[in-house]
Amino acid sequence: MNSKKNNTDIIRCAIYTRKSSEEGLDSEFNSLDAQRESAESFIASQKSAGWVCLPEQYNDGGFSGGNVERPGLKRLIADIEADKIDCVVVYKVDRLSRSLMDFARMMETFEQHDISFVSVTQQFNTTHSMGRLTLNILLSFAQFEREIIGERIRDKIAAQRRKGKWAGGTPVLGYDVDRSGGSPKLIVNQSEAIHVRQIYELYLELGSLLPVVDELKTLDLPNKTWHTRRGKPKGGKPFGKCRLHSLLTNPIYVGEVKHKADVFDGEHEPIVDADIFADVQTQLKANGRTPAGQVRNKHNALIRGLLFCKHCNSAMVHTFTNKRNRRYRYYRCAQLIKQGRTSCPTPSLPATEIERAVVDEIQMIAQDEDLQAEVFNRAKALLEEDQKGTTRSIANLSRQLSKDHNELQRLSESPDPSNAIATCIAGLNERIHQNKTELNRLKRKSTEQTERSIEMDEVVTALNDFDQLWDALRPREQQRVLALLVSRIEFDASDNSIKIDFIDTRPTSNVPNQSLAPC
Template sequence: MSEAPNKQPATIRCAIYTRKSHEEGLQQEFNSLDSQRDAAENYIASQSQEGWVALPNRYDDGGYSGSNLKRPAMARLLADIEAGEIDCVVVYKVDRLSRSLLDFSRIMGTFDEQNVSFVSVTQHFNTTHSMGRLTLNILLSFAQFEREIIGERIRDKIAGQRRRGKWAGGIPVLGYDVDRTGPSPKLVTNADEAVHVRRIFAMYLEMQSLLPVVDELQRLGWFNKSWRTRTGKVRGGYMFDKSSVHYLLKNPLYIGRIKHKDQTFKGEHQAIVDRKVFDAVQALLKSNSRGKGNRIANKYDALLRGLLVCPQCNKAMVHNVARRDSRVYRYYTCQTAIKRGYKNCPFPSLPAGEMEDAVVDHIRCIASDAELRRDVLQQSQTQGDSELEALVSQERSLVAKMTRCHEEIARMTGDADTTSVATDRLATLHEQVASVERTLATVRGDAETLREQSFTETDINAAFADFDNVWNALTTTERIQVLNLLVERVEFDADDSTIAITLHPSGIKSLTQELNPAPEPNETTR
């Protein structure tokens, strides 16, 4: 009787994944990626009796961090797995695949869905066994902890470098180049750019304002710092605006100082701006900023702050003042014109007092005209109905999704499948149900709030009843609050000198509650 032939084991196609966080040393003939692959190939060869075969495709991510999945070789590996071309993934160490516990869980979910096993050469475990999965999660937790510790060390190292006056990296600035030939990068003076920097400081002292400097730089065709990254990509080279000029003038690098948080330290690089000139510029910047921004808006009670919008570039118009002799003139000016000049947004500044009076008069007209009040009511109800319809439609979609999840959970529970794939799928379904329930609660809450904020003709009449007397009795702060309750957006059409005002759909209801509060429980109504 002849013996039955030995059954050959099924072929297990093994893909080898390698990764190194930094590009340093990758130019060597036999680098870290080659070493990882060599170890993995030897391990696969030791399992040849089990049918293991190393695939020739290389999945090497050189110079990519393991803290995320934005890696080209990782993307190719996952694509080939989903295409059914891989049976097993082999790595030198677990953290080569990922240093993030969350990302690793996602990768393992993909492996399980495609029945792909995972092997680490140095940790000696296989995810097809429960003990291997447990050990893997423990090891990855330590890998993530190590990554966080490394982050803390890097931050401490940067702080230490700056305290010693060393340049610790970042975006290069106009006037300096980065010399990377030594053991650590250094700032070296770019003679041509340094001339431009000194001229910009001089311009500001001559012109006494940022915007004329911006205009002059645009006329000269001067641009911000342009540099090339290690990968060869060109960065920077933008046109100057008010913010970038201000940043340049405030930068202590130009007087040979390195900044770390609120302190500066003597740097190793050469200063290119005289300290007296720098101090004079700082004094002028401080003087010009005194009383600007929120302080001016508060001092002069800008009623339309955050409400008036430039119709040309859709930017908010900022409240500012101009002084002539003892008189103060208030304006609203587009942010683009302030930052980059009127060449970039020619929309004119608007007189603040006249704009504020026009908006208040518009509301006063609504208060005194029953037809206008009905128009406002109809428009607000139409908008509210549209928003409510969208929320109701979203609610129906979420309920249907949750029903499908519950049906699949019930079906899988009835099958009593205890494989790891089934268990993970059930866990995913339960997570989806919980997520849908949270979103559904938010949608229902928004819908209920919208229903509560709907108002009737009685509400609008109550909100605008005796508007003049109420408005005159309010403080300026209270007037600003009332306008922000009622008005969402204000635009001025310079062609026909008209104002378009968009009201908050829920503002009238809120204003009614503000001006006509409900009586306390212990009060009696007459």
């Protein structure tokens, strides 16, 4: 770097300070003040060389040196580019950056604008090659130290989780963080715990995420509201599908803590019954969340996963093409896609036509008496399962009420009542009241389910009017109906026909379909 400055010039010096954590920043004289005082003293010692300390302060309190996303640093770079600075002074090299790559980029910016860089405690001059070499060596050690600290923090968190301790992070609905002891602990927030149990019960009752999201909006139940150590409010946002799914799958509610793929017994009190939690996980798994490795059916391919090519016994994959702002859907043999056109004689099939042919055949089979009896039995089984779910919820809620009444009696008989006990009694009374209300609602629902019945003639009527029933279903529901009825659909290119195998001993159907012209 060829300096344009000489000893008679005024050298405008900017002081940059940084501290990784926010701890102690609100004190009268903090670490940033100490760094600046040392830098000001060094600049004053160079007064004879024309060094002048600029009044602007470039401070970053509570920001890591591992990246450049820091407001103070951004203002410093902006002023450098505006030619307001001649020299940057820091207390120590790693105050500017702990990343060798980021620091190298900043040094390039300094060189482009003829900026000198000085560290108060590691004196060297970046105008010389030896100074730049020394700087890179020091920075390499600073980056190594940062990586070692990161490894130690990760190891500490893993050890805390293995012991079942709260290792920090965003507070969750149902718990507060008690920092009065040596290490932070989770304590139950009684009023929020009621809401958590209500959310679990709602999911078991409604069966899917979106209806629960809508119900929580109606009930005006938001997510956890909390404050940072500096008093800044956080959270309190309405539930969406992702937030709700995170709550329903969090093992913390059954007294466990998770670290990566491992789950350990926690030292905090559970607020959700283990049976309810297990029922929710089963329902989530069965409710169509896409398994790992499986592609979402976002184009509503009705018979995807059911249609196979008879010639090579390969699945026929759903695909599409866009022409003149219009989308055309097809089913194409996977063997043909992998190995080329000569590998299989089965042509691409127009998706709409073959899906319609399958639905038409199901409509004809729907008149079969055996199928009607089977649909009736399945519908009856689903109704019975729904009744069992309500009965389980009533039993779980009754157990919780019994526990709460026993705890309330124990606290009421305490010989030395305190404010903490009074708070617990108030929370228990509120929870008992809300759980009684929920129990009455479930009992009414159970009565309605008992009185509700499904008759064979209702099933027959619905299947006889299959077209109207089918058109009333959403695409995803139509796919589920097909998955319940059909085990395999096979296309034979030799005679342009489809063969449908039904589940549970349903008759096999062969459907000639000359309208399925190759694409």
